[in-house]
Amino acid sequence: MIKFNALNLLLILMSTFTFGQECDCEANFLWAKKTFEENDAGFHYTIDKKGQDTYNILNQKILEKAKGAKTLPECQSVIYEWSKFFRSGHFGFSIIKNDHNQNNVIDKKKIKEQPIVKIDYSKFEKRINLISTPTLEGVWSDGTYKIGIIKTADGYSGFIINADKTNWTPNQLKFLINNNKEEADLWMKDFSKRENLKVDIIGNNLINIGNVLYLKRLSKTYEDTQEIKDYIKFLYAGNKSYFQILSGKTAYIRIPAFDLDYKKQIDSVIAANSVNIEKTENLIIDVRYNGGGADTSYEKLIPFLYTNPIRTVGLQHLSTPLNNEVMLGLSKNENFDEEHQKAYKEAYETLNNNLGKFVSLSDEIVKVKKLDKVLPFPKNIAILINNGNASTTEQFLLSAKQSKKVKLFGTTTRGALDISNMSDVVSPDGNFELRYGRSKSYRIPEMAIDDKGIQPDYYLDNSIPNKQWVEYVQKIMEE
Template sequence: MKSILILLTFFPFLIYGQDCDCESSFNWMKKTFEENDAGFQYIIDIKGEQAYAAHNEVYADKISEVSDLSECASIMNEWFKFFRKGHVYVDYLGESNSTSNEITEDDSRKKKEIYKLNDIEKFKKNLDQKEESNIEGIWQTSSYTIGIKREANTYIGFIIESEAEEWKKDEVKLKIFKEGESFSSIFYKRDGSPVESEKVALIGKNNLQLGNVFLSRVYPQMKDDASGSLYVRAMKTSSPFMERLNETTLYLRVPSFMADQQKDIDSVLLANRDKILSTENLILDIRYGTGGVDRAYSKLIPFLYTNPIRTVTPDHYSTPLNNQRMLDFSKNEGIAKLYNITFNEEERKEFKKQYDTLSQHIGEFVNLFESEIFVEKLDTVYEYPKNVAIVHNQNNGSSDEQFLLSAKQSTKVKLFGTTTHGVLDISNLNLVYSPCENFMLQYGLTKSRRIPEMTIDNIGIQPDYYITPEIPEYEWIPFVVDVLNEQ
């Protein structure tokens, strides 16, 4: 079976009514989705036309009251929840040549709160008297040194030093709110826009996580264990890496299976091949993955392999709009030209062949592969690693889940973590612009033959070892190490 090409593709609607208000844009989105998405009719058959009509009636009322196009996009994305929670999305691109969202320096100054701490040295002395690790302290992240001081139930983070021109000394960069045993935060980005998060965690003693932002303690420095540092490194990296945890265990972090990561993944595996094939345990951490393409993880499979791996192939939904992607690829046009992707002659011939096949079956689901089930057989089963633990969480979906479906067929592999996101059954995304080119719709081109008997969408893949909430995420890897050692 040829590897499934998962690319985001666009096809502008240039011949269409040019009304750009919310209602017209919503109607365009709805019609395009109904006529082209591979999962649309599947859900209608399950939930029924009456439920769909009632759903549309509710959203017609909502849309009629909206004039702000950004809010319009949010309502469209709510509308999609009737069908599934992923692999379908509308993005508002903004008005062309619009400067209404630009923030001038004066506007940025006005929006920022000031917290002036006159005596930093006195603040440090007070910190020295605290015996336990605390959120209060002096922290660093990217271009900023930030002091964090508690005022009642709020921790205020103020700029001490800034390398960014947009932020000045004493301006409030973040706030952390404590309600009972729960925390929440606001972190202000470079342009002053707030990012709210319910994820606030003191990782060990010297690292603080606010959503996707990590801060490292500058003062007072405290003796810490290695697990916190490894977690921060793993969550911050955009590239794969491997390190040895102990004599019997290797740790491999793979943050993404996107196509541009394949070369880096392959390089790490090649550089560490001898270590992997002589070490008893391998921990593969894919938490917070991005999805991507199946071929990005192809070189991982031999290290996990014990027996033939069965993969159910998808069916492509044939419509003129969907098929245009194949034709564009066969000519190195469309997104291939836009993103400077060049297919060779053999690939272009294959795309043209697929286009011709699909064009003969408009309105039908077509299997473009040689069989409904692809079985991957390898010649070698390696003695080491003997145990492979794959760590995942609720943010893993799409190609991450396809990888897990393949990997878990190995007798070496156990899954650790929480249930995955559940966005795989309707896959292979297409991107189209609205008539005014201020909205972009992504939807699915293929439907898996696994469903409904083995549904992943809105359900996810469950781990073999569920890691319960009382174990902080930065301690997941030590937990996995303990389980492997017990074996």
């Protein structure tokens, strides 16, 4: 299964850039519609649920809108509206951002009218160096912008100190955090304004504004607690997994992604710490915001959570010439050994001999995984989950939930698993990329995950901040 990245999709759909290039949206819609109808494994499943008449009415409505859409963003918005009829995940329609069509046009009037924070920077710098107790006032950076924050009557004003390679100039107001430090108005790169974004102050030296702007304090810095240091490590781990001993009773492993590219790194972390895991009573596996990847990337975790045979319901592939080209490409992929390449080639041939049909590439609809032994330790395993989990990560959770050792803690997952194995195809005019699914799970409709998600055994509500989840779950496990 290919990774569903909710953050990337959000950035695509909510892009604040203006693409001035015109396009033939009607032609692009008809292409996307035809390609999706012929190749997506979930198309007829949706039509059976919602009805052909309802779909026909939607198509007529979208076609009229497409005729009036003249720019790339307008067209993308129209076709995205159409796509929501099918499912919320494992689908994409995005502008291909390249030199040909990425024409970032920023309104010069907006730049000129941007509010200015009148301040003497040298005096401001001396002032913050005298502050002994941490406040929001100080010098911050996200890597692109160097920003000063000063207390004003309206709240906390974030002003530009330096912003090379952007259209921003010193003293322009970048954001305004309200007096209770809970919400902010933020001006984006193109000077468009986003209002009432949630503000998360992480310890003494980090600020997250609406999951859009992450600021790290440059001066004056203050010491953070170990809990905050651990949470910051979690936030900035990127796609690297890591292991940590939390106490004599509890170990912790963070796995941010199951992408095939990270399998070796995941396996390496697990192998290097397997001795510690096998002698520790409790294990916390943190997969928050892990959007998926490849099933093989979580194989090394299974022995630690295994207590009884694990049943996995299989899937069937929709055989079309376009879909089958993916299998042919995998058979030539040098990242796979000869055995895997041969298997993909055989799969390609099987699919090609059954064009227009759903084809199972396995002799078994349900696979049952049996291991030789159950490890005495860890005795208890908590898996931290949230709305950022989808695809392969949800498949991992379906397997993990069958263990007597495992409980899920957190919030409901995204729900993007039933229609899977994603393909990307570029529009004839080269401006758009359509993403759709080539396979359909045998679980549906009796055990659908799409648009529903997987619920936790222990719901962690909003009164428990994200940065306290690990400590909170550790306390439950150890008590």
